[in-house]
Amino acid sequence: MKITAEQVRYVADLANLHLTDDEVRKFQADLDEILVHLDRLNEVDTSRSEPMAQVLYEAEETATLRPDRSRPGLGTELALANAPAAGSGYFKVPEVIKR
């Protein structure tokens, strides 16, 4: 067993993801099978390999940086247009700290 139900609940908590008990059982089985497959990465000798975080090709070091100049943004109205709850130019969320 690569992963326990307890670990599944812990990871779901890290991901801010509510799972039902059925989902916990299902994902435990799925993740277990996937993690077994991922183990084959350990067969590879990577002692002389640098981690590749980004696709690399011949280019100048700073070629992709744009000049640091301000330009107009979306504006409050458009930025809030898709918010489930908004008011006075802000996103509204449920109470964070009890008074």
Next chain:
Amino acid sequence: MDIAALTIDQIREGLHARRFSSAELTTAALKFARNENAQTNAYLTFSEERALATARRVDERLARGEDPGPLAGVPVAVKDVIVTKGVRTTCGSKLLANYVPPYDATAVERLEAAGGVIIGKTNCDEFAMGSSNENSAFGPVRNPHALDRVPGGSSGGSAAAVAQGTAVVALGSDTGGSIRQPASFCGVVGLTPTYGRVSRYGLTAFASSLDHIGPFGRSVRDAALVLSVIAGRDPLDSTSAEAPVPDYLRHLDGEIKGLKLGLPREYLKDLTSETGDLIARAVEKLKRLGCEVRDITLPATDYAIACYYVIATAEASSNLARYDGVRYTSRSASSESLSDMYRNTRGEGFGAECKRRIMLGTYVLSAGYYDAYYLKAQKVRALIARDFTNAFAEVDAIVAPVSPFPAFKIGEKIDDPMAMYLSDIYTITGDLAGIPCMSVPCGKTAQGLPVGMQILAKHFDEARMFRLADAFERAGGAQN
């Protein structure tokens, strides 16, 4: 006017000869697309108002004798993970069922500036996660060649739209094969350009180090023309490349004699017999056209699936954190506290595949596992990329299958996520290396299911890839 068979060249000619107006073509295309949609579910939203406005602009330019642009009047479908200002963009997710973006993706802006008419947004796997289009919250897409089969995924709607002829070209996105695999399943041309070739500004992020936007078309020429319009540096995407964009159409000259092609032996192991036969015949055809084909080896291929599902899910778990109930339309009704709202909104909104990948990605990044999975996968990724660098020192391009099998039945693999992941084996390597790759129709199985041949080339060598694909297409693919 047979909409389903129109090419970009024919549309340009028809508009200039005043055989039809852009508005007439757009109205007819929309009607056709709405009709066909009852069968295939390829579109999630039709953007009629916007399409007709673009068409009228094209007609006005024509009337004034101005150049209406290289894509003037061409009906285009856009995958629903690419944002369109004022036109609902769902990403195939219940979470974004009512999301109306306040801006356009750069690729969309460039298509319209070139006269392209966006008629609708196409169905896809939720947040582009899937290989069958069955992970859409709005129902699966059906393959126009066999309605009981999947169109492939995740850009299944775009591939189906082009295959059925309701759009002449379409945009898709590819993170692990999501353009090439559906193109192969639906019998159309689909290409994943070099990483950074096309701006991702406005592409909903799945795995940022792997995401690409690319075109679908019914011919290599049409796909190449779309790429020439959408490619190029964009200040709004810092990963977009400065490299100049060549005139791809000039390279479609049929000159492929002496081209050195590599056939990777690791890509021929698990093919169904019909797919294997078609690829073998394609190779014979390429030899007859004057190419020199040699066996090559890409030894790290066996580890590509494991490598990909660590990196892609890790990046996805971070990118999908933004769907928290604050900004993007959906919020769980049952939330007393802020943290409950996050958890419930995400638990109720995401489908099973997204949850599975968020879980896997969060796990591989969590304390104690980061080095063993994420860092290890990044090192393996470097080996996969090095395999290609080594291969391209010997050959000009690589030919391979796109998928081990043709389109499978709806429901056949949905309960076995690992089997679904393994089917991406021949497409994810190109994304991991960031090289350009495409699917070009090869032929059909006895049952009439299309099979694609994949061409992979060096970074920014799309022109050579198109030249080879175009010559192969003109020669009738693997058949005859």
